[in-house]
Amino acid sequence: MQIDIDSLETYNRLAREGAQSAATALSALTGIETHVEVTNISLVAPSELEYEYLGGEFSGVRIGLDGALDGETVLTFDSAARETVADVLAPGADEGMRRSSIEEVGNILTSGFIDGWADHLDAVIDISPPTYVEGSGTDVLPAETTGADGQVFVFRSRVESASGSLDFHILLVPERESLVEALDPATDDAIPFEKLEVFNEMTKSGAERAAENVTTMTGLETDVEVNRMRFVPIDAVPATVGDRRYVGTVMEYTGKPSGYLAILFDRPSAEAVVDALVPMETDGEWGEMEQSAMKELGNIMTSGFIDGWANVLESSIDHSPPTFVSDMGTSIMSPIVGRMAQTQEHAFLLDSTIQTDTDGVFRCELFALPDGAELREVLEELLVERADQTRVDPDEVF
Amino acid sequence: MARLPGSEGDDGGGSESRRTGGNRGESGGRSGRESRGGDGSRGRDGDRIRGRGQNRDGSENANGSGKRIKVSIAEFAVASAGTLTTSGLGSCLGIAVYDPDAGLSSLLHPMLPSRNGDDDRPPARFVDSGIDAVVDALCEAGARESALRAKVTGGAAVVDFGDDDGASIGDRNIAAAREVFDEYGVDLVGEEVGGGCGRTMRVDAATGAVTVERTDGVDTML
Amino acid sequence: MKVLIADDSEFMRSLLREILEEEYTIAGEAENGVEAIELYNENDPDLVMMDIVMPIRDGIEATDEITESDPGAKVIMCTSVGQEQKMKSAIQAGAQGYITKPFQKPSVLEEIENVVAG
Structure with a gap:
C-alpha cells in the first residue's frame, strides 16, 4: 500500500475547500461571518481520535459515505455554536425543534463538504441519512472508527467565527482501502x-x-x-x-x-x-x-x-x-x-x-x-x- | 428554513469583507489583472473571496460596527465597518492600510519580506506582494491610492535564533514594509514593532484606528 | 581528585556540583567547549564531566582536542544525547565514559569510579 505525498496536498486542498463551502453555507444561514482556521490531514491511532473531542460538549451529525469514498464524516458544533444556530433557526422553539435545526444544518453543511470530493474523483459519493450526535470524546465518534486496527488518516477542519459563537469541526475518516485507491499511488516516489x-x-x-x-x-x-x-x-x-x-x-x-x-x-x-x-x-x-x-x-x-x-x-x-x-x-x-x-x-x-x-x-x-x-x-x-x-x-x- | 440575519448581537450585520490567499493549489484561478509585483491576489482556490464588492445581505447594517473579521497568517481582509483582527503576531507583521476619507481599511498578516517575483507563491504570505494585493483591493473597493495611510506592528524576535545571518526575519519584515510604503508614497503613520513579544492587532475598519496588545501586557494605540 | 564540569546549563552545572563536591574538588566550570579546553589547560583536572550539546564548540570537539594534547586525560560524556553514533564519536574523541541525562547520583559516582579505575 503506497501513499503519494504530493496527492496529500491535493486532498488537503479538497478538505479545505469543502470546509470553506460549509463555512460559507453556515454564514449564509446565520448571517455570521465564519472562517476556516485550520485544515489538515492527521495520521493517528484510532484510539486517539477521541482527544479531538474532549474537554467540551459537542453536538452535530454523523453521516456514512459510500461509493467513490467509503468512510464517515462527523460535523460538530461546540456548545456556544449550538446555541447560536438553534437561536437563529428555531428561536424560542422547544428542545426537539432546536435539535432538529442542528441536524438539518449539519446535513446541509456536510453535503457541501462532500460535494467537492465527489467532483474531484468524478464519481458519486452516497451519503447516509444523518445521525444526531451529542457529547464529548467517543460519544460523537463512530464505534467502527475508534475500534479500527492500525492508524487512520483523518481530514480535519476547524471553522471559527471571530466572536467564538459559531465554531465547528468537520472530520472525515475515510476507510483505508478506499482512501488508498483514491490517493492514486501511480508515481515513483510514493x-x-x-x-x-x-x-x-x-x-x-x-x-x-x-x-x-x-x-x-x-x-x-x-x-x-x-x-x-x-x-x-x-x-x-x-x-x-x-x-x-x-x-x-x-x-x-x-x-x-x-x-x-x-x-x-x-x-x-x-x-x-x-x-x-x-x-x-x-x-x-x-x-x-x-x-x-x-x-x-x-x-x-x-x-x-x-x-x-x-x-x-x-x-x-x-x-x-x-x-x-x-x-x-x-x-x-x-x-x-x-x-x-x-x-x-x-x-x-x-x-x-x-x-x-x-x-x-x-x-x-x-x-x-x-x-x-x-x-x-x-x-x-x-x-x-x-x-x-x-x-x-x-x-x-x- | 427561516433566516434571521443579524440576530446575533456581536456578529450581526454585514459589511464588506474579503479574504484571499490562505491556501493555494497547483492551479490558482488567478485574475488576469496585473499590479506592481504581480497579482495572484484574488480568486485562488480554498479561501474564496466572500461578498466581494457588496454586503452579503445587501445592506450596510447600522450595527455592523460590532462585526469582527479574523485574519490568519498569509491572508488579508478589507472592510468598511467592524473590526479587523489578527493575533499571534510573532516575527510576522500586522499591516493596516486605510483610506480615512473613504472609510475603508485593510489588515494584512504576512510572514516573510519578499516574494522575489515567484508568482506561484501566495501573495499575502509576503510583505511586498501582500501590500500590492491590499492596495489593489482597497482601490477596487473605492479607496484612493493617494489617500492611503499605513500602520505596522509585529516583527518581533520571539525565538532568539542566535545564528541568523544578520537581521532576524522580524527585522527584515519591518524593513521591507518601510521600503514598499516608501515606494508607494504611502505615509507610515504608526509603528509598534520589534522587541521580543507576540502581539494581537485590531483595526477599526471605519477609521483605521489600531490597537496593539503585547503579550507583556503593554497596549498601544496607533 | 579534581573534576572539571563543562555544561552550558547553569542548572545542570549546579546539579553536578552538588553531587560531586562531597567527594571531589571542583576544578572549574565551563559553559562551552572552548572554555572547557582553556580550563583544562589552566587547572589540570583529573577528570572532566563533559556535556555534548554546547554553544561555540561542542563536547565531542573539546574532548578530541583535550585528549589530543593530553593522551592521559579522563573524560566522561555527561549528556542528554542517547544516539549510538554519538557514543561512537565520543569513543573516537577519546572519552572513557558516558552518562545519559537525566541521571541519578549513584550512577554518576559509579561511572566516575569505573573510569578512574581505568
Whole structure:
C-alpha cells in the first residue's frame, strides 16, 4: 500500500475547500461571518481520535459515505455554536425543534463538504441519512472508527467565527482501502503507508521517552496522551498550534532529518515543572536559574525525542542548545515557519501531548517540524524491521 | 428554513469583507489583472473571496460596527465597518492600510519580506506582494491610492535564533514594509514593532484606528 | 581528585556540583567547549564531566582536542544525547565514559569510579 505525498496536498486542498463551502453555507444561514482556521490531514491511532473531542460538549451529525469514498464524516458544533444556530433557526422553539435545526444544518453543511470530493474523483459519493450526535470524546465518534486496527488518516477542519459563537469541526475518516485507491499511488516516489505508520510510532516512542525524562527529573507522573503526524499547509502551522500562551523551549536540529522542535508547556505546568527542579521564588517570575532549568529540561526531552530517529536510521542528529520562549503559540511558531516557508509549501507536523492522567494539571506539547524533503528521504531509507531499535545503552557501546 | 440575519448581537450585520490567499493549489484561478509585483491576489482556490464588492445581505447594517473579521497568517481582509483582527503576531507583521476619507481599511498578516517575483507563491504570505494585493483591493473597493495611510506592528524576535545571518526575519519584515510604503508614497503613520513579544492587532475598519496588545501586557494605540 | 564540569546549563552545572563536591574538588566550570579546553589547560583536572550539546564548540570537539594534547586525560560524556553514533564519536574523541541525562547520583559516582579505575 503506497501513499503519494504530493496527492496529500491535493486532498488537503479538497478538505479545505469543502470546509470553506460549509463555512460559507453556515454564514449564509446565520448571517455570521465564519472562517476556516485550520485544515489538515492527521495520521493517528484510532484510539486517539477521541482527544479531538474532549474537554467540551459537542453536538452535530454523523453521516456514512459510500461509493467513490467509503468512510464517515462527523460535523460538530461546540456548545456556544449550538446555541447560536438553534437561536437563529428555531428561536424560542422547544428542545426537539432546536435539535432538529442542528441536524438539518449539519446535513446541509456536510453535503457541501462532500460535494467537492465527489467532483474531484468524478464519481458519486452516497451519503447516509444523518445521525444526531451529542457529547464529548467517543460519544460523537463512530464505534467502527475508534475500534479500527492500525492508524487512520483523518481530514480535519476547524471553522471559527471571530466572536467564538459559531465554531465547528468537520472530520472525515475515510476507510483505508478506499482512501488508498483514491490517493492514486501511480508515481515513483510514493511512500509505503507502513513506513508512515512506523515513523509515527517511532515518534510516539520518542515522546514517551521525553515524558519519562520529565518524570525522572521532576517526579511528576506523565503519560503521552496524543501522538499524531499531521500534514499541514505551511502557513497554517501556527494556527494549528494555536493562540494559547505557552512557556518552553525551541530547538533546531540538523542531520537527517533536520528541522525544529518546540516543547511548549501551558503556564501552570511550566511553573510546576520548574518548581520541581528549582524552587521558584516568586510566582511566574522567570529568572535566569528558572530559565536555565527549563532549557535543560528541553534539552533532555529533545534528546529523548530525536535519539530514536537517529538510532533506527543509524545516523546522528545534532540539536542546538535550547532557546527559552514564553509567548502565544502562534507567535512562537511564526519565525520557525517563516524559515521553513522559504523552501516548502506543506509541512509534516509531529505533535505529541504529554500530560498527567490524574488531575490534568500537567500538560506539555511537543511540536516537531522536520524538513519536508529530508523527511521523504528518511522514509525512503527507513528499514521497518529496525523500527524498535530506538534505544541504545551506552554501557553496550563503551 | 427561516433566516434571521443579524440576530446575533456581536456578529450581526454585514459589511464588506474579503479574504484571499490562505491556501493555494497547483492551479490558482488567478485574475488576469496585473499590479506592481504581480497579482495572484484574488480568486485562488480554498479561501474564496466572500461578498466581494457588496454586503452579503445587501445592506450596510447600522450595527455592523460590532462585526469582527479574523485574519490568519498569509491572508488579508478589507472592510468598511467592524473590526479587523489578527493575533499571534510573532516575527510576522500586522499591516493596516486605510483610506480615512473613504472609510475603508485593510489588515494584512504576512510572514516573510519578499516574494522575489515567484508568482506561484501566495501573495499575502509576503510583505511586498501582500501590500500590492491590499492596495489593489482597497482601490477596487473605492479607496484612493493617494489617500492611503499605513500602520505596522509585529516583527518581533520571539525565538532568539542566535545564528541568523544578520537581521532576524522580524527585522527584515519591518524593513521591507518601510521600503514598499516608501515606494508607494504611502505615509507610515504608526509603528509598534520589534522587541521580543507576540502581539494581537485590531483595526477599526471605519477609521483605521489600531490597537496593539503585547503579550507583556503593554497596549498601544496607533 | 579534581573534576572539571563543562555544561552550558547553569542548572545542570549546579546539579553536578552538588553531587560531586562531597567527594571531589571542583576544578572549574565551563559553559562551552572552548572554555572547557582553556580550563583544562589552566587547572589540570583529573577528570572532566563533559556535556555534548554546547554553544561555540561542542563536547565531542573539546574532548578530541583535550585528549589530543593530553593522551592521559579522563573524560566522561555527561549528556542528554542517547544516539549510538554519538557514543561512537565520543569513543573516537577519546572519552572513557558516558552518562545519559537525566541521571541519578549513584550512577554518576559509579561511572566516575569505573573510569578512574581505568
